[in-house]
Amino acid sequence: MKKFMTIFVILVLGMVLSGAVMAENVIIYDNAGMRANPGFSGDYIVRIPNKTKLEVEGVEVRESSKGNPNGIPFLKVTYSGITGYVSIFSTNKADQAKTYAKKFKGREVQQEKQIKKKVERWATTGAYKAIKADMHNPDSFKPKWSKCAKSDGDTWIVLVKYTGTNGFGATVQNSVKIKYNPVANTYEIIEIY
Structure with missing residues (x-):
């Protein structure tokens, strides 16, 4: 049982780490x-x-x-x-x-x-590194425009900018990366920067 749990934990950690690496997309x-x-x-x-x-x-x-x-x-x-x-x-x-x-x-x-x-x-030097911050209610934010970079097929990546607060209470400009399908008019929030 311990061996199974060890393998399971390793697999989960591997998925999390690979996801973290994949998150660093342009x-x-x-x-x-x-x-x-x-x-x-x-x-x-x-x-x-x-x-x-x-x-x-x-x-x-x-x-x-x-x-x-x-x-x-x-x-x-x-x-x-x-x-x-x-x-x-x-x-x-x-x-x-x-x-x-x-x-x-x-x-x-x-x-x-x-x-x-x-x-x-x-x-x-990190001059182009986006600000990473929490957005407490991501579902309340809709794409404000659809001028974006085409990714694959009918899927587009839309960037929505909004003003929020960071962990120290300071107001910052943040962004949301959204996968958008213009045909079905559906969207899915991928990442918050």
Whole structure:
């Protein structure tokens, strides 16, 4: 009986640990969600887990998230089979955006390794690690938009942002990762960040 219980405990622990590892998935943020504007249709930004190595596919110069055609460079990356774009600087600084656009445009290959190092450094320092916090009543939160990254088949991953409190009573901005089926109009909360 003790042997059976030992095996059972090991199996349960293995499932829990594997689940914890699998939970560290890349999250793709729509700019609409970042700016709380469901009407915006723009590029996706990848939220990278802590200490993540990226597969860089190149650099693309695109319009800013606010429709200002300054030409903002995004790093095109793939992580866990999902391709998205990482903004390599703050999109709030229009002048800086214009400068970076001129610097990187037409020199994608030459700058790729340099940018990769920069983004990996950000990931290592946790700059892109999402805040993990408890949400006491997850069923009360509905998806506020459906601009999201397609995962597989009819399943989409939707990110819903909300304001809550952490364990110390401080107000923080948190996110909910939701598996959404647009055909059946059903959703399932996967993770809370």
